[in-house]
Amino acid sequence: MKSVVAENLVKTYRNGAVRALDDLSLDVEEGTVLSVLGPNGAGKTTLVRVLSTLLEPDSGHATVGGIDVIKNPKGVRQIIGLSGQYAAVDETLTGWDNLVMFGQLYHLSGEQAKQRATELLAQFSLTDAARRPIKTFSGGMRRRLDLAASLIIRPKVLFLDEPTTGLDPRGRMEMWGVIEGLVREGVTLLLTTQYLEEADQLADDIVVVDRGKVIARGTSDHLKDQVGGERIEIVVAEANIDVAKEIIERVTQGHATVDSGLRKISVPVLDGTQSLVAVIRSFDEAGIHALDLALKRPSLDDVFLSLTGHIAEEEVPAEPGKKKKGARS
Amino acid sequence: MNGIHDALIITKRQLLQLTRVPEVLIFTTIQPVMFVLLFRYVFGGLGVGIKGGYVQLLMPGIFVQTVAFTLAATAQGLAQDMEKGLIDRFRSLPIARSAVVFGRTLGDGLPNVVVLLVMGLTGFIVGWRPTSGALHIFLGFLMLLFFGYSLSWAGIFAGLISKDARVVANVSFLFIFPLTFLSNAFASTTSMPKALQYFAEWNPVSTMVAAARQLFGFHNTFGVTAHSLPSEHPIQTSLVYMVLIMAIFIPLSVRRYKSANSR
Ligand SMILES: Nc1ncnc2c1ncn2[C@@H]1O[C@H](COP(=O)(O)OP(=O)(O)OP(=O)(O)O)[C@@H](O)[C@H]1O
Ligand SMILES: [Mg+2]
Numbered sequence: 001m002k003s004v005v006a007e008n009l010v011k012t013y014r015n016g017a018v019r020a021l022d023d024l025s026l027d028v029e030e031g032t033v034l035s036v037l038g039p040n041g042a043g044k045t046t047l048v049r050v051l052s053t054l055l056e057p058d059s060g061h062a063t064v065g066g067i068d069v070i071k072n073p074k075g076v077r078q079i080i081g082l083s084g085q086y087a088a089v090d091e092t093l094t095g096w097d098n099l100v101m102f103g104q105l106y107h108l109s110g111e112q113a114k115q116r117a118t119e120l121l122a123q124f125s126l127t128d129a130a131r132r133p134i135k136t137f138s139g140g141m142r143r144r145l146d147l148a149a150s151l152i153i154r155p156k157v158l159f160l161d162e163p164t165t166g167l168d169p170r171g172r173m174e175m176w177g178v179i180e181g182l183v184r185e186g187v188t189l190l191l192t193t194q195y196l197e198e199a200d201q202l203a204d205d206i207v208v209v210d211r212g213k214v215i216a217r218g219t220s221d222h223l224k225d226q227v228g229g230e231r232i233e234i235v236v237a238e239a240n241i242d243v244a245k246e247i248i249e250r251v252t253q254g255h256a257t258v259d260s261g262l263r264k265i266s267v268p269v270l271d272g273t274q275s276l277v278a279v280i281r282s283f284d285e286a287g288i289h290a291l292d293l294a295l296k297r298p299s300l301d302d303v304f305l306s307l308t309g310h311i312a313e314e315e316v317p318a319e320p321g322k323k324k325k326g327a328r329s
Numbered sequence: 330m331n332g333i334h335d336a337l338i339i340t341k342r343q344l345l346q347l348t349r350v351p352e353v354l355i356f357t358t359i360q361p362v363m364f365v366l367l368f369r370y371v372f373g374g375l376g377v378g379i380k381g382g383y384v385q386l387l388m389p390g391i392f393v394q395t396v397a398f399t400l401a402a403t404a405q406g407l408a409q410d411m412e413k414g415l416i417d418r419f420r421s422l423p424i425a426r427s428a429v430v431f432g433r434t435l436g437d438g439l440p441n442v443v444v445l446l447v448m449g450l451t452g453f454i455v456g457w458r459p460t461s462g463a464l465h466i467f468l469g470f471l472m473l474l475f476f477g478y479s480l481s482w483a484g485i486f487a488g489l490i491s492k493d494a495r496v497v498a499n500v501s502f503l504f505i506f507p508l509t510f511l512s513n514a515f516a517s518t519t520s521m522p523k524a525l526q527y528f529a530e531w532n533p534v535s536t537m538v539a540a541a542r543q544l545f546g547f548h549n550t551f552g553v554t555a556h557s558l559p560s561e562h563p564i565q566t567s568l569v570y571m572v573l574i575m576a577i578f579i580p581l582s583v584r585r586y587k588s589a590n591s592r
Contacts, residue, residue: 049417049590052421053420053421054417054420054421054590055590056588074423077421077422077423078423080421082417082418082421084414084417084418086413086414087414088413088414088415088417088418089415089418090342090346090413090415091413092346092349092350093342093345093346093349094349097345097349101338101341101342101345102418102422104338105335105338105339105419105422105424106422106423107331107334107423133349149418
């Protein structure tokens with residue numbers, strides 16, 4: 001069964017000048033994780049806001065848990081959890097206060113709300129900090145508390161908008177651990193991210209979004225294959241470029257491209273490390289010295305480049321001096 | 330009913346904030362107390378010929394000014410919640426649409442009980458002596474609280490449209506200060522230019538001040554320029570104003586909240 005279905009969603013801003021969602025469709029199978037991958041301004045947040053009933057689309061339909069988000073928003077709110085791009089908790093209150101308040105707003109009794117708060121604080125390793133105002137929390141702690149607040153009613157469907165953006169590597173690993181735990185418990189998750197690595201780590205399926213449109217869908221392996229898997233990049237002295245290219249193509253059986261300015265030769269490979277070793281050995285035999293060499297996994301940029309033919313761009317023209325925050329819908 | 334329960338949880342949140350950062354309530358109380366002392370001793374001379382002295386007319390003026398500031402507090406608090414994304418979170422919860430705004434107006438209105446009490450005591454120390462008896466004094470304070478509460482709804486609307494907490498607080502004061510000074514709150518309106526006198530007479534702040542003076546047992550001698558409705562019936566006029574303000578801003582705010590996006 002599909003837990004989330006979006007059909008032909010359109011949402012425009014500035015009288016149609018910005019198409020934040022441009023005929024976007026996707027779905028999430030119950031109990032699975034879908035990652036919506038896209039650069040800044042792709043429309044990820046807009047999508048999450050539509051699905052979580054915060055924003056009405058200009059046109060199109062969406063259901064969450066079989067419930068129509070436009071016709072029955074209240075029904076949807078009863079089964080979802082939302083953790084937005086920025087932690088949305090009351091900073092003057094403590095972590096404990098926040099969770100109890102949200103629990104009561106979910107109509108738990110005072111006792112139940114307290115019990116659930118205690119559980120969640122333990123689950124997210126926040127018990128020690130529970131009685132401190134959120135103001136004193138680190139970025140990672142805030143995000144975890146925000147996530148905890150969205151889990152109070154054990155939602156069937158969870159929306160996480162860039163859950164690790166702004167976290168340091170450790171915070172990111174912790175967050176991944178937490179999310180993996182939730183997924184094991186069987187929640188259906190739609191998560192947005194700018195990092196292929198994150199989508200790779202957490203998601204069953206990935207949807208790549210650019211300028212409000214879905215430009216690709218598949219597992220992460222599938223996407224990487226589309227990009228061409230791994231690449232070897234080697235920098236050599238100017239005089240050696242031609243010879244080096246010949247050797248590389250012979251060893252890897254691939255088509256190498258040369259960036260003469262950077263004196264960099266790059267070639268797609270299937271068995272990364274083995275090819276790399278083979279190339280180095282042949283270089284040694286030919287007496288060529290590699291100035292720099294690397295095995296590159298495809299990045300989001302590579303995915304983009306190959307899917308759209310353009311580099312992931314900063315968002316479409318904003319009015320100068322006006323941040324998107326200030327703009328009205 | 331669920332809606333009321335939800336609103337009260339929001340109110341409770343604000344009271345909890347006050348216990349977490351008590352400085353906020355302390356300073357919102359100190360400020361009007363300071364006003365009382367400053368006005369009492371700087372402008373005391375304005376009260377020549379007034380029975381009981383200037384302070385009898387001054388206190389209702391400062392009471393009204395103080396509760397009017399609630400507008401700015403509400404606007405700022407709500408805009409802050411918008412900025413922080415809290416309103417988004419509330420909107421993603423299965424609660425009544427009106428709960429958050431009703432809860433907030435109540436949460437901003439309740440602290441006024443403390444503020445008015447402390448101001449009243451300060452007033453008493455510096456010579457304010459209401460003469461109307463316990464019931465009328467009580468009604469006077471009740472009406473002041475209600476006045477602040479109704480203005481709080483204008484603050485809700487301002488906060489929902491502006492989204493920038495600092496800006497909306499400053500803009501609110503751009504409205505509140507002229508309203509409180511182009512009134513009978515601190516000085517007689519009779520010395521104003523004719524056009525301003527009319528404005529001052531119909532100004533809701535003036536009618537509320539006149540109503541409070543009456544309820545505390547003093548004849549409003551500041552600015553009775555004509556035998557107009559507001560100066561003849563300040564209590565009724567004020568009540569109409571309050572109901573009007575709420576009749577306009579409650580539906581507007583609730584509607585606005587429904588589609589309030591933090592960005
Ligand atoms: N309220 C608004 N007014 C005007 N334009 C908006 C508004 N909200 C979003 N946009 C525009 O819609 C587009 C999609 O924005 P959205 O926030 O959904 O992107 P995103 O993928 O979440 O980006 P990010 O990774 O930066 O969070 C952007 O071009 C953005 O500027
Ligand atoms: Mg976003």
